[in-house]
Amino acid sequence: MNLILLGAPGAGKGTQATKIAERYGLVHISTGDIFRANIKNGTPIGKLAKSYTDRGELVPDEVTCDIVKDRLTWEDCKKGYLLDGFPRNLFQAEALDTFAKIDGVVNINIDQALLLDRLCGRRVCRECGESYHVSTLGGRTTCARCGGELYQRKDDNPETVAARLEVYNAQTAPLIDYYTKKGIILNVTGTEAPADVLFEDVKKLLDLL
Numbered sequence: 001m002n003l004i005l006l007g008a009p010g011a012g013k014g015t016q017a018t019k020i021a022e023r024y025g026l027v028h029i030s031t032g033d034i035f036r037a038n039i040k041n042g043t044p045i046g047k048l049a050k051s052y053t054d055r056g057e058l059v060p061d062e063v064t065c066d067i068v069k070d071r072l073t074w075e076d077c078k079k080g081y082l083l084d085g086f087p088r089n090l091f092q093a094e095a096l097d098t099f100a101k102i103d104g105v106v107n108i109n110i111d112q113a114l115l116l117d118r119l120c121g122r123r124v125c126r127e128c129g130e131s132y133h134v135s136t137l138g139g140r141t142t143c144a145r146c147g148g149e150l151y152q153r154k155d156d157n158p159e160t161v162a163a164r165l166e167v168y169n170a171q172t173a174p175l176i177d178y179y180t181k182k183g184i185i186l187n188v189t190g191t192e193a194p195a196d197v198l199f200e201d202v203k204k205l206l207d208l209l
């Protein structure tokens with residue numbers, strides 16, 4: 001089973017992605033994680049991506065599509081994969097159609113008024129990627145799951161979050177229509193729902209595929 005996870009930044013894609021990948025035995029492929037790893041390691045892709053990610057803008061389509069196209073040829077993808085953060089616009093969606101067969105698109109709907117606080121208060125584990133909100137941490141600086149160090153993503157600040165939401169609304173949201181027309185969209189509502197409750201809804205839909 002090959003899936004896409006759609007949703008605005010802060011909708012909870014990362015948390016759902018971990019749960020979905022675990023339950024259905026899929027490889028979790030996050031383009032954001034790929035770029036952050038490249039930036040950390042100072043690779044040529046990282047050097048190029050940094051200026052875009054710092055501003056909340058999209059890394060150029062050709063670069064991003066080549067990375068995903070290559071990643072999907074790895075042996076582990078034969079068991080099925082979950083794309084998180086890709087595609088982000090129509091160009092990428094059409095490119096993906098030329099090299100992948102997608103079975104379902106989980107779209108997390110969320111009230112955007114919640115997102116600024118969610119993202120600016122987000123802390124992420126450097127080791128396992130689990131995310132938390134600062135208001136629930138009580139000053140703790142390590143991950144409850146694996147003990148890794150928690151950090152704040154550089155793009156989780158008010159200016160960059162505003163830019164990322166603008167990019168989402170202008171470029172990514174039209175993909176909901178694109179995949180609805182293909183008849184493969186699976187809509188869930190993320191607003192207010194704790195991650196476990198949301199995952200119950202996701203499971204109900206995915207178990208039918």
Ligand code: AMP
Nearest residue numbers: 031032052053057058059064085086088
């Ligand atoms: P994310 O972790 O998905 O929020 O992505 C963080 C940043 O990585 C985005 O704001 C973009 O700068 C970049 N990025 C991630 N995925 C893509 C993509 N599919 N196309 C272009 N840029 C991306």
